[in-house]
Amino acid sequence: MDNGPLPRSTTNGSIESLYVGGAAGFSGDRTDATGPVVDALIKAGGPAVLIFETLAERTLALAQLAKKRDPSAGYEPLLDDLLGPVLARCLACRVRIVSNFGAANPVGAARRILAMAAEQGLRKPRVAVVLGDDLLSDDEVAWNERLPGRQVVSANAYLGAESIANALRDGADIVVCGRVADPSLVLGPALAHFGWPMNDWDCIAGATMAGHLLECGAQVCGGYYADPGFKDVPDLANIGFPVAEIHADGSCIVSKPPATGGCIDTHCVREQLLYEIHDPEAYLTPDVIADIGSATVTALGPDRVRLAGVRGRARPNELKVNICYENGWLAEGEISYAGARAEARARLAANILRERLAGLGQLRVDLIGVLSVFGDDAGSGLAQIDTGHARDVRLRVALSHEDKAAAERLTREVTALYTCGPAGGGGVRTSLRPRLGLESCTVSRDRVRMRHIFIEE
Amino acid sequence: MITVPLYRLAHGRTGDKGDRSNISVIAWAPELWDLLVEQVTESAVTELFANRRPTTVRRYVLPKLHAMNFVLDGVLDGGVNSSLNLDTHGKNLSYLLLDLPIRVPKALEPMLVGCNDEMSGPP
Numbered sequence: 001m002d003n004g005p006l007p008r009s010t011t012n013g014s015i016e017s018l019y020v021g022g023a024a025g026f027s028g029d030r031t032d033a034t035g036p037v038v039d040a041l042i043k044a045g046g047p048a049v050l051i052f053e054t055l056a057e058r059t060l061a062l063a064q065l066a067k068k069r070d071p072s073a074g075y076e077p078l079l080d081d082l083l084g085p086v087l088a089r090c091l092a093c094r095v096r097i098v099s100n101f102g103a104a105n106p107v108g109a110a111r112r113i114l115a116m117a118a119e120q121g122l123r124k125p126r127v128a129v130v131l132g133d134d135l136l137s138d139d140e141v142a143w144n145e146r147l148p149g150r151q152v153v154s155a156n157a158y159l160g161a162e163s164i165a166n167a168l169r170d171g172a173d174i175v176v177c178g179r180v181a182d183p184s185l186v187l188g189p190a191l192a193h194f195g196w197p198m199n200d201w202d203c204i205a206g207a208t209m210a211g212h213l214l215e216c217g218a219q220v221c222g223g224y225y226a227d228p229g230f231k232d233v234p235d236l237a238n239i240g241f242p243v244a245e246i247h248a249d250g251s252c253i254v255s256k257p258p259a260t261g262g263c264i265d266t267h268c269v270r271e272q273l274l275y276e277i278h279d280p281e282a283y284l285t286p287d288v289i290a291d292i293g294s295a296t297v298t299a300l301g302p303d304r305v306r307l308a309g310v311r312g313r314a315r316p317n318e319l320k321v322n323i324c325y326e327n328g329w330l331a332e333g334e335i336s337y338a339g340a341r342a343e344a345r346a347r348l349a350a351n352i353l354r355e356r357l358a359g360l361g362q363l364r365v366d367l368i369g370v371l372s373v374f375g376d377d378a379g380s381g382l383a384q385i386d387t388g389h390a391r392d393v394r395l396r397v398a399l400s401h402e403d404k405a406a407a408e409r410l411t412r413e414v415t416a417l418y419t420c421g422p423a424g425g426g427g428v429r430t431s432l433r434p435r436l437g438l439e440s441c442t443v444s445r446d447r448v449r450m451r452h453i454f455i456e457e
Numbered sequence: 458m459i460t461v462p463l464y465r466l467a468h469g470r471t472g473d474k475g476d477r478s479n480i481s482v483i484a485w486a487p488e489l490w491d492l493l494v495e496q497v498t499e500s501a502v503t504e505l506f507a508n509r510r511p512t513t514v515r516r517y518v519l520p521k522l523h524a525m526n527f528v529l530d531g532v533l534d535g536g537v538n539s540s541l542n543l544d545t546h547g548k549n550l551s552y553l554l555l556d557l558p559i560r561v562p563k564a565l566e567p568m569l570v571g572c573n574d575e576m577s578g579p580p
Contacts, residue, residue, distance in 0.1 A: 274470070275472045327539070366543060375508065398543075
């Protein structure tokens, strides 16, 4: 089978569909769901691409820090687990692979993939990397000056789909990116396959929203959806990851591999369609401004849903940039109280900590089992509830501080509750972690030198 | 008329970007859509989220999808990088919204999903 990047016509003259499998939704996603996705892509028989989306907002900054410690690191730590089991089949059946698992070191990831192929005795894949997102490496001084007094860790522009498409057109088997917009991982292959003009905004918007549905992996297949008695989802322990069949008009059908868990219906697809969207008529990506105001979501059969009618407008002139910087320390501590008057004892412990840590800045208090994640940092939610009779309460406190030693005082005070706090407290856990801050800005496209190169060894 | 929590008429998911949370509200059945438009308003949501002190609450309506999208600014105590919340993303906030009480005419009762929980909503 040949998955040439240029469109092929079927016997009735229409352009063949492109199949795209979404094999990961974040760094840390399940790594054993990819096999069935690859099987489904091969079985579909048409041109096929596998994508892995592994870069959340902070992941890249963490990768930069890893690269600082070890210049050969800085790409997705689970790369071997994600790619290793499916690399042979993808290369043999010409399923192309596109991913942002290059993180802060796409070249390093590409080299590791070449080594992996050699270790497995496979043919040498053509591996391209997309460069240009890492603005800090290009001009460290300028980006540090933007945030006076801060140590900037990373500054990356969200690249669009063009370089991915160009790399595929040039024959890449695998395209390794750092920061690109998540939906661009799907749009790139669609551009290469269908050859849409770069101003065919409706088609570009359609494939962008297909990418939006795939970019969170199982979230469109009933993952992050189940709610017993209201939204029952079968076999979540073996949930399938999504496959989108993208058509020449930019519409798509989302499905999942047979004999996998989860469900795809119009309800979970609509949840994912609106996930992290603000104005639904103006979803901004580097490639297009997408409009789902007149989109339709239709069930075609079991676990098969069609998204159509997405509109598009000309892409923004500027690219979004995320700047991450070192931002002090986060200290957390927890202790449990159970049985009679557990809530009163937990509240007493909280008051002791407030007194001991006064002057260190805002101390957040949670009473897990009474009120925690719905509450605000200032504690106005908790203050409105009188002490109740909860009998199994975990007190959790948190504060952040620029100074490590100051933050550490919280962990010591929580630990000291063992002997100096209320009766029966147990199970102290504390943590002290560095924090990253994030600022976003935009940069003119002409200041970003997006390009792709092939890595030979 | 009966009064039921919103989760019997709709479902939703929360997303976050910086200090901004978006929460979708999707009707379980087209017949319930008008009730959502009429009662799940910007002011009702602002009131429900009072403890999170939103600076703005904006509702976007998608009639073709029987869905609406709420965008709440300033409710994440600075967002995932600065909040002290265990749930720095505010992932749970859809379930705060889904507790909103909705008045439903008796005739539409058969369209409701599930039953009311024993537990009451948040304070």
